[in-house]
Amino acid sequence: MTDLENYRALPPAEKERLGFAKYQEELRQGTHNKDCWLWGARHYRCALERIGNLEHKLKGQT
Numbered sequence: 475m476t477d478l479e480n481y482r483a484l485p486p487a488e489k490e491r492l493g494f495a496k497y498q499e500e501l502r503q504g505t506h507n508k509d510c511w512l513w514g515a516r517h518y519r520c521a522l523e524r525i526g527n528l529e530h531k532l533k534g535q536t
């Protein structure tokens with residue numbers, strides 16, 4: 475997959491937020507942030523981590 479194809483596969487809201495130039499820039503930098511799990515397969519591990527954190531939070535609530 476090329477960057478452009480990956481970019482096209484992003485959720486519409488992400489495409490609008492990033493733009494293709496910004497997306498490529500973030501790819502180069504390997505950027506992660508609190509919402510990077512939304513960016514797709516590259517951030518699968520981030521999504522897993524996010525789920526783990528949310529589960530932990532839920533278990534803390536009684």
Ligand SMILES: [Zn+2]
Pocket residue numbers: 505506507510511516517520
């Ligand atoms: Zn990430």
